[in-house]
Amino acid sequence: xxxxxxxxxxxxxxxxxxxxxxxxxxxxxxxxxxxxxxxxxxxxxxxxxxxxxxxxxxxxxxxxxxxxxxxxxxxxxxxxxxxxxxxxxxxxxxxxxxxxxxxxxxxxxxxxxxxxxxxxxxxxxxxxxxxxxxxxxxxxxxxxxxxxxxxxxxxxxxxxxxxxxxxxxxxxxxxxxxxxxxxxxxxxxxxxxxxxxxxxxxxxxxxxxxxxxxxxxxxxxxxxxxxxxxxxxxxxxxxxxxxxxxxxxxxxxxxxxxxxxxxxxxxxxxxxxxxxxxxxxxxxxxxxxxxxxxxxxxxxxxxxxxxxxxxxxxxxxxxxxxxxxxxxxxxxxxxxxxxxxxxxxxxxxxxxxxxxxxxxxxxxxxxxxxxxxxxxxxxxxxxxxxxxxxxxxxxxxxxxxxxxxxxxxxxxxxxxxxxxxxxxxxxxxxxxxxxxxxxxxxxxxxxxxxxxxxxxxxxxxxxxxxxxxxxxxxxxxxxxxxxxxxxxxxxxxxxxxxxxxxxxxxxxxxxxxxxxxxxxxxxxxxxxxxxxxxxxxxxxxxxxxxxxxxxxxxxxxxxxxxxxxxxxxxxxxxxxxxxxxxxxxxxxxxxxxxxxxxxxxxxxxxxxxxxxxxxxxxxxxxxxxxxxxxxxxxxxxxxxxxxxxxxxxxxxxxxxxxxxxxxxxx
Amino acid sequence: xxxxxxxxxxxxxxxxxxxxxxxxxxxxxxxxxxxxxxxxxxxxxxxxxxxxxxxxxxxxxxxxxxxxxxxxxxxxxxxxxxxxxxxxxxxxxxxxxxxxxxxxxxxxxxxxxxxxxxxxxxxxxxxxxxxxxxxxxxxxxxxxxxxxxxxxxxxxxxxxxxxxxxxxxxxxxxxxxxxxxxxxxxxxxxxxxxxxxxxxxxxxxxxxxxxxxxxxxxxxxxxxxxxxxxxxxxxxxxxxxxxxxxxxxxxxxxxxxxxxxxxxxxxxxxxx
Numbered sequence: 008x009x010x011x012x013x014x015x016x017x018x019x020x021x022x023x024x025x026x027x028x029x030x031x032x033x034x035x036x037x038x039x040x041x042x043x044x045x046x047x048x049x050x051x052x053x054x055x056x057x058x059x060x061x062x063x064x065x066x067x068x069x070x071x072x073x074x075x076x077x078x079x080x081x082x083x084x085x086x087x088x089x090x091x092x093x094x095x096x097x098x099x100x101x102x103x104x105x106x107x108x109x110x111x112x113x114x115x116x117x118x119x120x121x122x123x124x125x126x127x128x129x130x131x132x133x134x135x136x137x138x139x140x141x142x143x144x145x146x147x148x149x150x151x152x153x154x155x156x157x158x159x160x161x162x163x164x165x166x167x168x169x170x171x172x173x174x175x176x177x178x179x180x181x182x183x184x185x186x187x188x189x190x191x192x193x194x195x196x197x198x199x200x201x202x203x204x205x206x207x208x209x210x211x212x213x214x215x216x217x218x219x220x221x222x223x224x225x226x227x228x229x230x231x232x233x234x235x236x237x238x239x240x241x242x243x244x245x246x247x248x249x250x251x252x253x254x255x256x257x258x259x260x261x262x263x264x265x266x267x268x269x270x271x272x273x274x275x276x277x278x279x280x281x282x283x284x285x286x287x288x289x290x291x292x293x294x295x296x297x298x299x300x301x302x303x304x305x306x307x308x309x310x311x312x313x314x315x316x317x318x319x320x321x322x323x324x325x326x327x328x329x330x331x332x333x334x335x336x337x338x339x340x341x342x343x344x345x346x347x348x349x350x351x352x353x354x355x356x357x358x359x360x361x362x363x364x365x366x367x368x369x370x371x372x373x374x375x376x377x378x379x380x381x382x383x384x385x386x387x388x389x390x391x392x393x394x395x396x397x398x399x400x401x402x403x404x405x406x407x408x409x410x411x412x413x414x415x416x417x418x419x420x421x422x423x424x425x426x427x428x429x430x431x432x433x434x435x436x437x438x439x440x441x442x443x444x445x446x447x448x449x450x451x452x453x454x455x456x457x458x459x460x461x462x463x464x465x466x467x468x469x470x471x472x473x474x475x476x477x478x479x480x481x482x483x484x485x486x487x488x489x490x491x492x493x494x495x496x497x498x499x500x501x502x503x504x505x506x507x508x509x510x511x512x513x514x515x516x517x518x519x520x521x522x523x524x525x526x527x528x529x530x531x532x533x534x535x536x537x538x539x540x541x542x543x544x545x546x547x548x549x550x551x552x553x554x555x556x557x558x559x560x561x562x563x564x565x566x567x568x569x570x571x572x573x574x575x576x577x578x579x580x581x582x583x584x585x586x587x588x589x590x591x592x593x594x595x596x597x598x599x600x601x602x603x604x605x606x607x608x609x610x611x612x613x614x615x616x617x618x619x620x621x622x623x624x625x626x627x628x629x630x631x632x633x634x635x636x637x638x639x640x641x642x643x644x645x646x647x648x649x650x651x652x653x654x655x656x657x658x659x660x661x662x663x664x665x666x667x668x669x670x671x672x673x
Numbered sequence: 674x675x676x677x678x679x680x681x682x683x684x685x686x687x688x689x690x691x692x693x694x695x696x697x698x699x700x701x702x703x704x705x706x707x708x709x710x711x712x713x714x715x716x717x718x719x720x721x722x723x724x725x726x727x728x729x730x731x732x733x734x735x736x737x738x739x740x741x742x743x744x745x746x747x748x749x750x751x752x753x754x755x756x757x758x759x760x761x762x763x764x765x766x767x768x769x770x771x772x773x774x775x776x777x778x779x780x781x782x783x784x785x786x787x788x789x790x791x792x793x794x795x796x797x798x799x800x801x802x803x804x805x806x807x808x809x810x811x812x813x814x815x816x817x818x819x820x821x822x823x824x825x826x827x828x829x830x831x832x833x834x835x836x837x838x839x840x841x842x843x844x845x846x847x848x849x850x851x852x853x854x855x856x857x858x859x860x861x862x863x864x865x866x867x868x869x870x871x872x873x874x875x876x877x878x879x880x881x882x883x884x885x886x887x888x889x890x891x892x893x894x895x896x897x898x899x900x901x902x903x904x905x906x907x908x909x910x911x912x913x914x915x916x917x918x919x920x921x922x923x924x925x926x927x928x929x930x931x932x933x934x935x936x937x938x939x940x941x942x943x944x945x
Contacts, residue, residue, distance in 0.1 A: 107862040180859060186836065187819040187860060277836040277928045283820055284835070317719070320732035326742075348822060349833050350766070350840035357760035364752045371704055371745040378711050379737065383728040385721040396716065403708050407701050414697055414756050416690050416763035419830020420679055423822055423857035488678055489826040493859040496866075501674060 015620035016196065021174045026109055032086075033172040062599040064150035065560055066135050069157050071454060073132025074447065076161055080124040083168070085520060087117035089513050092478070096510035098496035099503040107495040111178035112197065114493055116167060118181025119201060122297070123208055124164040126435070129443045130304045131160070131215055134243045137450060138219060140551035140558060141237045143228025143567045143574075148221040150597040151645075152214050158607025159211025163204040166614045170200040174618070177201035180493065182294070183264070185275035185286050190268050196618050199268065202261045203614035209254050209261075210610075216250035219243055228550065231569040234328065237549040238321060241328050242307030245335040249296045249303070252339070256293030260286055269617075284349055291342035299338040301435065303331060305442025306373060309395045312445050313377050314573075315545050316392035317384030323376040324572060330369035330376075337366045347418045356415040363413035370406060374399060389545070390464035394445035397472050398437045405433030408483070426486025429479045436475055444471075452544035456556045457534040463526035470519030478512025481505035540664035543584075548576035553584060555661040561594045561649060564658050587662060591654040595646045602639050606632065677827035677852050683873065684845045686763060686829030693759050697752065704748050765832050768809065769845045775809035778802065779921040782814070782821030782834040782856060784904040785863025790893075790916050796886035797893045799901065799911040803882040806849045806873040812842040815925050817902050822858035825871045831857055837928035846873030863906035870910075886912040893917060898924075 023029040047053055060068055090113050094103045105113065139147055147153050170176040177197040179188040188198045223244045227236065236244075263274040264286065273279030275286045314321040321327070343351070343359040377399060386392070408430040412418050421427055452458040485505050490497065530537070543552045550567055551558075553575045565588050571577050578584045609631045616624035675681050682688040719725050761767075768775060779790040780802075790797045802825075804810045814823055814834040824831035828844040846852075854871040856864065874882065891897065893913035898920065901911075917923070 107865065111859075111862075178861075184820060192819055192861065277819075282837075318721075319727075319729045322731075323733055323738055323741075325733070326738055346833070348831050349835075350838075352766065353761045353764040357757045360756040360760060361753045364749050364756065368742070368745045368749050372741050374708055375741040378708070378715055379741075381715045381719060383726050383731060384719050385727055386716065386719050387721050396712070399712055400709065403705050407698065407705055410701055410752070411694065411697060414693065414752075415760045416693055416830060417697070419763075419765060419832070420687075420690055420824075420826060422831060423824075484674075487675055487680065489824075489853060489855075491824075491855065491857040494865045498868075499853075 012623070013621075015616070015622070017173070017619040017621065021196075021619075023172065023175075026106060028105065029109060029171075036168060036171050058599065061604050062601045064154045064597045064600060064603070066139050066147045066150065066153060067454065067558065067562075069153050070132045070134075070136030073128045073135055073157055073160070076157075076164060077125050077127075077129035077132060077443075080120050080128070080164055082520070084117050084120035084125050085516070087113045087120070089517065091117065092506070092510040092513040094495065095497075095506045096503070098494075099500060099506075100496075100498050102496050105495065108175075108178060110495040111180075111493070112176045115177045115180050115183075115197075115201070116170075119177075119204070120164075120167060121435075122181060122301070123205060124160070124167060126301045126439055126443075127208070127212060128160050128164075130246070130301065130439070131156070131212070133308070133443065133446045133450065134219060134246070134304055135215075136454060137446075137551055138240055138243050139222065139226070140453075140554065140562060141240050141549050142223065142226055143231060143550045143563060143569060144222065144226040145562045145566070145594070146226075146597065147218050148226055149218050151600060151602060151639075152218050154600070154603025155606045156211040156215035156218065158603045159214070159610050160208045162607040162611040162614065163208030163211070165611050166200055166204040166207065166618070169615065170197065174200065182290060183261075184290075185264060185267070185283050186277045186281070188264060189276050191276070199265075199618040202265050202268075203618055206258060206261050206265075207610045207614050209258055212250055213254050216247035216254075219247040220251065223247075228567050228569045228574075231574070234325070235569055235572050235574070237573075238310040238324060238327055238331075239304070239307035239549075241331055242303040242310070245331050246300045246303045249300045249335055249338065253293045253296035253300065256289050256291075257297075260289035260293065263289075284346070287346050287349070288342070291345040292339070294345065295342045296335075296338040298431075298434070299334055301439045302442075303334065305398075305439045305446075306331065308442040308446040308449070309377060309398060311549065312391045312395050312449050313380050314384075315449075315547055316387045316389060316395075317381045318387070318546065319380060319384035320548075320573060320576075321376075322379040322382075323372075327373060327376055330372050333369040334366060337362065337369075341366065341413075344413055344418070347415045348422050353415075360413050360415050364410060367406060367410055374403060389448075390459070390461060390468055391445040391449040391545075393465065393468050394441040394448070397468070398441045398445075401433065401437035401441075401472075401475065405430060405437065408433060421486055423491050424486040425482040425490045425492060428492050429482035429486060432475075432479050432482075436479075441471075449545065450551075451530075452539075453542075453551055453556050453558070455534075456540055457530065457538040458544060460526045460529045460533065463522050463529055467519045467522035467526060470515050470522055474512045474515030474517075474519055476512070477515055478509045481508045481512075539668065540661055541668040542661070542665070543575075548573040550575050553578070555664070559654075559657050559661075561596055561654070564588070564591055564594075564654050585662075585665065587658070591651045591658065593651045594649045594654060596649060598645055598647050600639075600642075600645070602635060605635055609635070677850065679826060681827070683827040683850055683852060684829060684847050685769065686844055687827060689759075689763055690829060693755070693763070696755060700748055700751060700755075704745055763830075765830055765842045767843060768811065769843050771807075771809045771845065773808040775811040775843070776804050777811045777813065778804065779813045779815075780823055780834065781921065781924055782816035782818060782823070782860075783902050784818045785856070785860060785867040786901070786905055786908045787823070787854075787856070787867070787869045788901065790921055791883075792916070792921070794883055794886075795916055796883060797913040797916045798886060799913075800869045800908060801872070801910045801912075802854060802869055803872045803874060803879060804846070805876055805879040806846050808845070810844045810846070812844070813921065814840045814842060815921065817924050817928070819860050820858050821856045821860055821867075823854065824857045825852050825854040827852040828871070833858065837925055839925060849873050849875060849878075861904075863904065866907035887914045889914050893920065895923075 023033045094105045097103045175195050175197040266272040267274050273281040275281045275283050341363045344363050347356050448459050490502050540555050542556045609628045613625055613628035679691050682691050781788040786800055788799050789802045816834040816836045821834040822831045832840045832842040852871040855868040889912040891913045893916045
């Protein structure tokens with residue numbers, strides 16, 4: 008048989024022996040994978056993982072798996088960041104230790120991973136875990152769709168990881184601007200990996216977002232009006248709506264680019280009627296709302312954490328809801344500010360500059376609302392609160408530099424410079440990542456029944472915050488000096504000291520990440536002393552704290568009836584936080600199914616086969632995806648019943664824990 | 674440390690941009706500075722265990738809410754006027770007022786070099802842009818490769834160079850000097866070294882540059898351009914004594930979105 012027919016473009020040359028560093032990275036991935044598989048086998052954990060996790064459709068377990076995926080990808084993306092900081096700290100007047108091609112793959116995978124495979128799964132994980140609990144719901148609207156969303160995202164992430172071992176990754180940056188990413192300038196499979204990873208993960212995200220919208224509209228606890236929803240649910244709703252409306256921009260841009268590359272079309276090529284600026288428009292019609300998809304749920308986390316640790320109600324709930332909705336709508340009106348420098352006339356640029364400045368208003372209002380929430384509170388400084396405070400102080404700096412970039416004549420100077428890089432890291436690290444870390448620390452005791460270690464959490468916090476300032480403030484300075492993004496090397500001696508400071512900052516962040524790993528290990532080791540099933544670890548105000556920690560599979564034995572904001576806080580104030588019914592009803596929960604996992608595996612195969620032009624495999628994968636969809640639609644036994652006796656036992660155990668806690672307190 | 678940057682402007686465009694920078698930062702500090710002061714005050718005053726006032730149910734106040742909307746709105750409305758006026762005043766397409774006619778240079782982005790054609794003088798230079806100080810400079814841009822962006826920070830902002838399209842950048846140097854210029858838009862392996870010297874010289878210096886170019890004896894014809902446009906990293910400075918007529922538009926037409934159309938008249942121009 009013709010090897011081309013069998014293997015497409017895939018040959019042994021695809022193995023990463025082009026540089027020892029790339030080969031080392033690939034070996035790390037392969038050995039790491041082998042070690043994980045070996046460890047699971049040694050622990051005989053395969054059955055447990057399969058039945059309890061991989062085939063689960065429980066929103067809580069899916070949420071946890073999303074976060075695990077995000078944390079693994081955070082490590083990968085951060086290694087990329089360290090490599091870049093090391094390269095630029097060295098490469099003054101010399102070529103550094105990375106070739107341009109390798110350096111370009113590193114910055115492309117760093118951006119792609121941090122946005123699509125760290126940020127998105129992290130926040131979808133937290134949304135998955137928290138939203139149904141806060142709504143007083145037993146699950147999301149479509150549990151299987153939820154699982155498919157997770158496994159499609161994981162398939163996209165797996166493609167990015169696979170590119171490290173087999174073939175190369177894109178060198179076109181996370182934005183993948185053509186014509187550079189067209190076949191004539193990027194003939195390798197790197198861009199194909201990038202396109203397929205984004206298309207597959209984007210499909211998963213769209214499905215999850217639809218799921219959240221329906222869940223929030225249809226599954227709220229009896230009596231809970233939209234304006235009685237916790238603010239985090241509002242931000243989850245806005246982010247999901249944004250995802251549904253914005254992601255088609257990326258899908259179309261990526262799809263058309265794929266048509267150019269696979270079928271010789273000319274949407275974005277330099278010849279044949281292509282126009283690169285069409286790509287730029289499509290990409291940023293997605294790309295700007297994407298920023299708010301990432302940041303709004305983090306705003307929701309801060310709006311949950313700050314009142315809890317101020318021991319006070321959230322200030323200006325209505326205003327925060329309206330501000331969030333304003334931001335969501337306005338985010339679709341500003342995309343052109345990403346390319347003021349394309350030569351549009353002054354009226355166009357001024358319009359988009361003005362629209363961008365408008366977004367600063369609701370954002371500024373939110374900051375003041377958070378400060379007013381703390382005003383006349385009783386502030387406790389546990390790690391979730393520390394992340395929130397660092398966020399407020401750091402985020403306003405990023406907001407200022409954002410307004411600077413929104414003024415077209417200033418953007419003409421700062422566009423493509425390290426000032427821009429410093430700006431968006433200044434938004435996304437405090438705005439998104441600190442929010443996700445705050446949410447991770449805040450809801451960890453809910454999810455596992457024991458808290459994270461505070462001492463190591465504080466160490467991680469300080470290393471991260473100091474590292475952030477050291478890593479990114481020098482980039483602002485370099486931007487003023489005219490240093491641009493994506494340089495493999497440079498020849499301006501006065502820049503080097505700033506790059507070295509930035510590299511030291513990255514090392515501080517490394518210590519922060521190491522502290523977080525130690526924190527996790529220490530917390531797990533001490534769990535026997537710290538575990539508490541009773542549930543309300545922080546003195547929370549919203550319904551997720553009215554269940555046990557961890558919550559039972561069915562979340563609520565009796566659905567709460569809600570007539571106010573902060574329902575759990577109000578119930579506690581009235582002295583009736585928990586209602587114990589005389590008898591329990593049996594409950595219906597979704598059965599486990601392997602459909603989600605198989606969907607993800609087939610999507611990975613489809614992506615991999617398409618990247619390497621292995622058309623028979625791509626065809627099989629498509630037949631498999633269609634086949635499993637049809638087969639699943641004939642399945643009738645998709646739920647199972649938890650008997651009332653089992654529920655009564657679970658609830659009794661929880662009640663005893665609460666009584667024991669009250670006994671301790673007295 | 675900020676030599677020949679926005680903070681050390683070498684021309685009226687960059688000087689006006691610097692003023693705009695400080696104006697906008699000053700305006701924003703009206704909203705941002707109180708945030709730092711308030712956060713510091715609130716964190717200290719209301720930390721647990723001090724016995725300070727505690728109002729757990731205080732969750733809204735019409736007067737305060739109007740106030741926190743009002744201040745950012747006022748600032749942003751002020752910003753609108755600044756954005757509208759300065760975006761028009763500093764439009765890169767706007768010719769710079771001067772008693773002298775602008776010097777027109779046609780810049781072509783290559784992999785990974787810059788070609789500068791002087792159409793009126795019929796000479797060309799590679800990786801070196803020489804122009805008279807005090808006289809407006811009009812740069813017309815296109816690309817023979819992927820998207821590029823031409824920037825000379827000492828003089829002002831940047832504009833994209835795109836294949837098949839013509840964009841424009843107007844600058845002026847009011848003190849002589851050699852300034853860094855570069856492509857700021859990632860374009861591939863040679864991107865990091867895609868820099869050029871932007872030399873603002875007096876009139877006699879410019880004349881001697883032209884004479885030097887004319888004495889070089891190299892002609893930039895179709896074959897010469899073919900050689901020049903092969904990918905080159907950190908290429909040398911070159912001078913050409915003559916340039917094929919309308920070479921800039923020939924390059925644009927080679928990437929024209931509608932080959933049957935005349936190049937310059939249609940899609941090539943952006944907004945006037």
